[in-house]
Amino acid sequence: MTHSGTRLGELVDRFGGQLIGDPDRLVIGIAPLSDADERHATFLSNSKLRAQAESTLAAVLILTESDHLQLGAAFSGARIISAQPYVYFARAAQYFASLTAIVPPLGIHPSASVSPHALVAASASIAAQVVIEAEAVIGENVVIGAGSVIGRGVSIDADTQLHANVTIYDYCVIGKRCNIHSGAVIGADGFGFANDAGKWIKIPQTGRVLIGDDVDIGANTSIDRGALADTIIEEGVKLDNQIQIGHNCQIGAHTAMAGCVGVAGSAKIGKHCTFGGAAMVLGHLSIADHVHISSASMVSRSIHEAGQYTGFYPLAKNAEWEKSAAIVRNLTSMREKIRTLEKTIKLLTEKAEK
Amino acid sequence: MTHSGTRLGELVDRFGGQLIGDPDRLVIGIAPLSDADERHATFLSNSKLRAQAESTLAAVLILTESDHLQLGAAFSGARIISAQPYVYFARAAQYFASLTAIVPPLGIHPSASVSPHALVAASASIAAQVVIEAEAVIGENVVIGAGSVIGRGVSIDADTQLHANVTIYDYCVIGKRCNIHSGAVIGADGFGFANDAGKWIKIPQTGRVLIGDDVDIGANTSIDRGALADTIIEEGVKLDNQIQIGHNCQIGAHTAMAGCVGVAGSAKIGKHCTFGGAAMVLGHLSIADHVHISSASMVSRSIHEAGQYTGFYPLAKNAEWEKSAAIVRNLTSMREKIRTLEKTIKLLTEKAEK
Amino acid sequence: MTHSGTRLGELVDRFGGQLIGDPDRLVIGIAPLSDADERHATFLSNSKLRAQAESTLAAVLILTESDHLQLGAAFSGARIISAQPYVYFARAAQYFASLTAIVPPLGIHPSASVSPHALVAASASIAAQVVIEAEAVIGENVVIGAGSVIGRGVSIDADTQLHANVTIYDYCVIGKRCNIHSGAVIGADGFGFANDAGKWIKIPQTGRVLIGDDVDIGANTSIDRGALADTIIEEGVKLDNQIQIGHNCQIGAHTAMAGCVGVAGSAKIGKHCTFGGAAMVLGHLSIADHVHISSASMVSRSIHEAGQYTGFYPLAKNAEWEKSAAIVRNLTSMREKIRTLEKTIKLLTEKAEK
Incomplete structure (x- = not known):
C-alpha cells in the first residue's frame, strides 16, 4: 500500500500545534532525528539534542516554543510548535502507522x-x-x-x-x-x-x-x-x-x-x-x-x-562483590567493632580530659 | 444452575467437626467473615478477628474449640468446631464450587x-x-x-x-x-x-x-x-x-x-x-x-x-538507596578504616596506660 | 527403532580423535561416567573424575591426551584421545540422538x-x-x-x-x-x-x-x-x-x-x-x-x-538477614560514626603527641 504523503496542514489540523512553514509540504512518516530525511517529520523532545536538530534534513521539526526560539537558523525546514513534542510524535506515528496497517479480515x-x-x-x-x-x-x-x-x-x-x-x-x-x-x-x-x-x-x-x-x-x-x-x-x-x-x-x-x-x-x-x-x-x-x-x-x-x-545490590566485578558480600554477611560484627571503638574512645577521651 | 442449599448436617457429615446448632439450616456457600451473610457459612482462622466474628450475619461459624469458648454470645448462629477452620473452609469451598461447576463435554x-x-x-x-x-x-x-x-x-x-x-x-x-x-x-x-x-x-x-x-x-x-x-x-x-x-x-x-x-x-x-x-x-x-x-x-x-x-536488598527512597549502595560498593574501604581505627586506638590505649 | 550399534571406527571418522583400541567394537550411545555400561561410549571432561573413569565399564573412554597419559591401567577399554572431550560428547550425543529421532511427517x-x-x-x-x-x-x-x-x-x-x-x-x-x-x-x-x-x-x-x-x-x-x-x-x-x-x-x-x-x-x-x-x-x-x-x-x-x-544480596538465615538488612538501611549513619571516630581519634592522637 502506498500513499503520496500527508500535508503538514493536515498534521496540525489533526494533532494541533502551530505550523511555521508551507502547509502543502508533504511527509510520508515521522522518524527520530537520527534517521529522518526530507520525506519525514521529526521531533526534538530533548533540548540537549538541539545541535543535532540544526542539521536534520527533515521536512518539518516538531519542537517546543523554547527550543524553537533557541534553535539556530541552520535548520531551514518547517516547524511545528508543540508543548509536548514526544507526545506529538506518538500520535503522528500512530496516524502514519494506520495508513499502512493491514486490516484484519471481517x-x-x-x-x-x-x-x-x-x-x-x-x-x-x-x-x-x-x-x-x-x-x-x-x-x-x-x-x-x-x-x-x-x-x-x-x-x-x-x-x-x-x-x-x-x-x-x-x-x-x-x-x-x-x-x-x-x-x-x-x-x-x-x-x-x-x-x-x-x-x-x-x-x-x-x-x-x-x-x-x-x-x-x-x-x-x-x-x-x-x-x-x-x-x-x-x-x-x-x-x-x-x-x-x-x-x-x-x-x-x-x-x-x-x-x-x-x-x-x-x-x-x-x-x-x-x-x-x-x-x-x-x-x-x-x-x-x-x-x-x-x-x-x-x-x-x-x-x-x-x-x-529502589533496592538492589550494586553490581561489581565478581572479586569485589565477593569481598563486599562477605562483609554484608557480617555487618553485625562490624557494628559491634564500631560500638567497641566508641566505648574505648569515650574512656580514652575521659582519661585525656582529666 | 441453582441449588436450594446444603444442610449443616450434611456439611459435618462430609467434612467432620462438631455442629452446635440446627442441622437442617441451609447454606448456599462459604464466604470470608467480611462478606458472609445469612445464607453463608463462614470461618474464623485467626483469633485476632474474633471481634469481627461476633457480628457476622453468617448462618454458621467454623472455628476452633478455643475460639468457640472465648467467643461472646453476640454471635447467635450455629457453630462448627474444627481443629483447622482454614482447611475446613478450603474443603467446603471446593464442595460448593463443585455444585455449580460447568462439566466439560465428554x-x-x-x-x-x-x-x-x-x-x-x-x-x-x-x-x-x-x-x-x-x-x-x-x-x-x-x-x-x-x-x-x-x-x-x-x-x-x-x-x-x-x-x-x-x-x-x-x-x-x-x-x-x-x-x-x-x-x-x-x-x-x-x-x-x-x-x-x-x-x-x-x-x-x-x-x-x-x-x-x-x-x-x-x-x-x-x-x-x-x-x-x-x-x-x-x-x-x-x-x-x-x-x-x-x-x-x-x-x-x-x-x-x-x-x-x-x-x-x-x-x-x-x-x-x-x-x-x-x-x-x-x-x-x-x-x-x-x-x-x-x-x-x-x-x-x-x-x-x-x-x-532471606537475601534481598532492602527497599529505600531512591536517594537513600543511592547513598547506601555507594557505601556497599566500598565496604572494603570502610572495613579498612575500622581496622586502622582499631590499631590507632590500641596504640593510644597503650600510651595512655603507660 | 533399534540399531545394532556404531563402530568406534565410524565415530572417529565422524568426529575425529585418535582411537586406541578395536575400531570394530560397537556402541549404542554415549553416557556420563556414572551411567555408562559396556554398550556405551563415555567421556572424561574433568580430570578430578579420573578415579571414576578407571572403574567405568564403558566400551570406550573419550579423554584428553594428558588424562590418557595419567589414567591408570585399571581402565582396559578403548580410548579416544580428543582435545575437548565434552564437545566430543555433545557431537556424539547429537549423532546417537539422530539415529532414534522421530522424523516429522512431510x-x-x-x-x-x-x-x-x-x-x-x-x-x-x-x-x-x-x-x-x-x-x-x-x-x-x-x-x-x-x-x-x-x-x-x-x-x-x-x-x-x-x-x-x-x-x-x-x-x-x-x-x-x-x-x-x-x-x-x-x-x-x-x-x-x-x-x-x-x-x-x-x-x-x-x-x-x-x-x-x-x-x-x-x-x-x-x-x-x-x-x-x-x-x-x-x-x-x-x-x-x-x-x-x-x-x-x-x-x-x-x-x-x-x-x-x-x-x-x-x-x-x-x-x-x-x-x-x-x-x-x-x-x-x-x-x-x-x-x-x-x-x-x-x-x-x-x-x-x-x-x-556480580551483584546480589547474600542469602542468610532470616533472623541474620533482618539484622544485616537493618544495618544496610542505615549505612550512612554507620559511616557518620566512623567519621566521628576518626576525628575524635585525630584529636586524641594530637593531644597524646603533644
Whole structure:
C-alpha cells in the first residue's frame, strides 16, 4: 500500500500545534532525528539534542516554543510548535502507522471454533483456529488473533485486539481498546491453598479478572482470577511482557509496569505508578499513587508516600562483590567493632580530659 | 444452575467437626467473615478477628474449640468446631464450587486433531483445536483445554485437568488429579551446550519430565526435560505462574513455589519447602526438607538445615538507596578504616596506660 | 527403532580423535561416567573424575591426551584421545540422538490453516492446527510444531524447528538451523509509550525481530519487535526459557542467557557473553564482548571491560538477614560514626603527641 504523503496542514489540523512553514509540504512518516530525511517529520523532545536538530534534513521539526526560539537558523525546514513534542510524535506515528496497517479480515475464519451460544459482533475479526466458548460476547471491531482461546461467558468490549495464542479464562471481562499480546493468560486460578498436615488443599478461585479500557498487556504475561472477589486492572494500565499479577490484586489507573515484574496476591497498587523491570511486590500490601519502583527492587512493605524507591545490590566485578558480600554477611560484627571503638574512645577521651 | 442449599448436617457429615446448632439450616456457600451473610457459612482462622466474628450475619461459624469458648454470645448462629477452620473452609469451598461447576463435554471435539494411535479414555474431555500425537495415553476423566498440544507418547493419568493452550512435549508423564494452567510448557529441551572455541554445541536433551499426583502448575510456567536422566516433580507439588524449572531438577513432595521462581538445572529440592515469589536457586545444589526461601532471594549454595532464609536488598527512597549502595560498593574501604581505627586506638590505649 | 550399534571406527571418522583400541567394537550411545555400561561410549571432561573413569565399564573412554597419559591401567577399554572431550560428547550425543529421532511427517497437516499466499517448501513439515499467514516463506526442512502461528510476511530459513504453540509476529525473520521452543513469542510490540498528562499514548512498534542462524530460543521466552529499527539476535545466540528481550536490543553472536533473564529496550550486548539466570539489564546501555553476568545480578550501567560481574544480596538465615538488612538501611549513619571516630581519634592522637 502506498500513499503520496500527508500535508503538514493536515498534521496540525489533526494533532494541533502551530505550523511555521508551507502547509502543502508533504511527509510520508515521522522518524527520530537520527534517521529522518526530507520525506519525514521529526521531533526534538530533548533540548540537549538541539545541535543535532540544526542539521536534520527533515521536512518539518516538531519542537517546543523554547527550543524553537533557541534553535539556530541552520535548520531551514518547517516547524511545528508543540508543548509536548514526544507526545506529538506518538500520535503522528500512530496516524502514519494506520495508513499502512493491514486490516484484519471481517468475520469468523472457517477453521475457528465458535460456540453457537457466543455472541460475536459482525464487525469483529476472528482468526484461524480460534476457540470461543458459549456465552462469550465479542464486541464491535474486536480482533482476535489466531489460536486464541476465549472462555465461557467472557466479555470483550469494542475495539480491543487480542494477538495470536492469547488465553482468556471463563467469565473474565476485558474493556474497550485493549491490546493483549501473544501468550498472555488472563484468569488462571490464583495460588491459594490451605495446608493440612503438610498437604496443600486447593481453595477454589471463583472470582474473575476485570480489565478496564485502554489496557495493554504484553506477551506471556499472566493475570490470575480472584479467589472470591475479582482481580482488577483499571483503565489505562500498561503491562509489559512476562509479568505476573496474583489473585485479588488491584492495579490503579494509568500505572505502567516494565517486563518481568511480579505482584503477589491482594496487593493494591495506586494510580500513575511505574515499575521498572523485574520489580517485585509482596502480597497484601498497598502502594500509594505516583509511586515509582526501580528495576529489580523488592517492595516488602506498604508505601504510603509518592516518590522513587529502589533496592538492589550494586553490581561489581565478581572479586569485589565477593569481598563486599562477605562483609554484608557480617555487618553485625562490624557494628559491634564500631560500638567497641566508641566505648574505648569515650574512656580514652575521659582519661585525656582529666 | 441453582441449588436450594446444603444442610449443616450434611456439611459435618462430609467434612467432620462438631455442629452446635440446627442441622437442617441451609447454606448456599462459604464466604470470608467480611462478606458472609445469612445464607453463608463462614470461618474464623485467626483469633485476632474474633471481634469481627461476633457480628457476622453468617448462618454458621467454623472455628476452633478455643475460639468457640472465648467467643461472646453476640454471635447467635450455629457453630462448627474444627481443629483447622482454614482447611475446613478450603474443603467446603471446593464442595460448593463443585455444585455449580460447568462439566466439560465428554469426548473429543470435532475440531481436535487426535492421532488414531493415541489412546483416549471414553470419559475424557478433549476440547476444540487440541492436538494429541501418536502413542499418547489420556486417562479417565482427564480434561484437556482448547488449543493444548500433547506430544507423542505422553501419559496423562486420571482426573487431571489441562487448561487451554498447554504444551506437553513427547514422552512426558503426568500423574493423577493434576491441574495445569494455560501457557505451561512441560518438557522443552533443557539448556545444555558445550562450548567449542566460542560456539555452542547443543547437547541433546533425551530425558523426560515426570510429574507426580496432585501437582498444580501455573500459567506460563516451564519445566524442562532432563538431559539424560529425567526431571522429577514429586506428588503434591504446587507451582504458581511464570516459574522456570531447569533440566534434571528434582522437586520434593508437597513443596510450593510462588510466581516467578527460577530453579537452575540439576537442583535437588526437598519436601515441604516453600519459595516466595521470584526466589532463585542456582543449579547443582541441594536444599533440605522444610526449607523456606523468602521472596526475591537468591540461593547460591546448598542448604542443609530446615528454616527460613532471606537475601534481598532492602527497599529505600531512591536517594537513600543511592547513598547506601555507594557505601556497599566500598565496604572494603570502610572495613579498612575500622581496622586502622582499631590499631590507632590500641596504640593510644597503650600510651595512655603507660 | 533399534540399531545394532556404531563402530568406534565410524565415530572417529565422524568426529575425529585418535582411537586406541578395536575400531570394530560397537556402541549404542554415549553416557556420563556414572551411567555408562559396556554398550556405551563415555567421556572424561574433568580430570578430578579420573578415579571414576578407571572403574567405568564403558566400551570406550573419550579423554584428553594428558588424562590418557595419567589414567591408570585399571581402565582396559578403548580410548579416544580428543582435545575437548565434552564437545566430543555433545557431537556424539547429537549423532546417537539422530539415529532414534522421530522424523516429522512431510507436508502440511490437513487441520493446519495455511494462506494460499504463503510459500512453504515441499520438504517442510507443518503440524496440526498451525496457522501460516500470507506472504510467509517457510524454507527447506523447516519443522513447525502444532498450534504455532506464523504471521504475515515472516521468513523462516532452512532447517529451523519451531516446537508447538510458538508465535511469530508479522515480518519477523528467522535464520537457518534455529530451534524455538513452545510458548516463545517473537515480535510482539515493544513497550513504548509517551506520557500525556498522566495517560500513556502508544508509540507504534513498526520494526521487526531479526534472528540469525543457529539461534536457540527457550520456552515462554519473549523477544519484542523494534520501535522503528529492528531488534537483532545475532547468530549462535542461545536463550533459555522465560527470557524477556525488549525492543531494539541487539544481542551479539554466541552470547548465552540462562532462564528468567530480562533485557530492557535498546540494550546492546556484545558477543560471547554469558548471563546467569534472572540477571537483569537496564535499557539503553551497552555491554562489551566476553562479559559474564552472574545470576540474579542487575546491570544498571554500561560495561566496557570483559570479565565476570556480580551483584546480589547474600542469602542468610532470616533472623541474620533482618539484622544485616537493618544495618544496610542505615549505612550512612554507620559511616557518620566512623567519621566521628576518626576525628575524635585525630584529636586524641594530637593531644597524646603533644
